[in-house]
Amino acid sequence: MDDLRIELEANEERQIIALCGEIDLATAPQVRAALKSVCESGAESIVLDLSGVTFLDSVGLSELISAVQTCGEHTAELSIVTNPVIQKLLEITGLVSALPLQT
Numbered sequence: 001m002d003d004l005r006i007e008l009e010a011n012e013e014r015q016i017i018a019l020c021g022e023i024d025l026a027t028a029p030q031v032r033a034a035l036k037s038v039c040e041s042g043a044e045s046i047v048l049d050l051s052g053v054t055f056l057d058s059v060g061l062s063e064l065i066s067a068v069q070t071c072g073e074h075t076a077e078l079s080i081v082t083n084p085v086i087q088k089l090l091e092i093t094g095l096v097s098a099l100p101l102q103t
Contacts, residue, residue, distance in 0.1 A: 003021050003022075003027070004019060004020070004021040004022055004023060004027035004030055004031070005019070005020040005021055005052075006018070006019055006020075006030060006031070006034050007020070008034065008038065010043075013045060014043070014044075014045035014046060014047055015038050015041070015043040015045070015046050015047070016046075016047045016049055017034050017035060017038060017046065017047070017048050017049065018049040018051075018052060019031065019048070019049065019050055019052060019053050020052030020053070020054075021052070021053065021054060021055075022053070022054055022055040022056075022060075023050075023053055023055070023056050023057070023059075023060030023063060024055065024056075024057045024059055024060055025057070025059045027060075028059045028060060028062075028063045031060075031063050031067075032063060032066065032070075035048070035067050035070055035071075036070060038076075039070055039071055039073075039074035039076050040074065043074075043076050044075075044076055044077060045076065045077045045079075046071055046076050046077070046078050046079075047078075047079050047080075047081060047102065048064075048067055048078060048079070048080045048081070049081045050080060050081060050082050050083065050086050051081055051082065051083045052083075053083065053085075053086055054085075056086055056089055061089075061093060061095065064080065064095070064099055065095070065098065065099075067080075068098075068099060068100065077100075078100050079100050079101070079102040080099055080100060080101050080102060081101075081102045082101060087101075
């Protein structure tokens with residue numbers, strides 16, 4: 001099993017949460033905690049960068065939907081960056097239109 005690495009980067013315009021590895025039942029709480037922490041810091045614009053994600057299961061998909069809700073509760077604008085594998089998964093599951101994907 002691959003671990004998940006979370007890197008946080010902030011600049012004047014936005015906060016970036018870059019994820020590398022697998023998002024599954026074991027690592028989803030880490031993703032949730034990182035996003036909650038960034039939202040509670042008062043960030044107005046958050047980028048969830050999934051370009052380094054190698055695996056995303058149903059729990060990971062659920063975390064993406066929760067991320068949208070969490071950011072909405074904190075009035076933070078969220079955008080999600082994917083890679084071709086994750087993009088294809090989002091298309092297959094029909095979540096492309098439900099998530100704020102960055103083009």
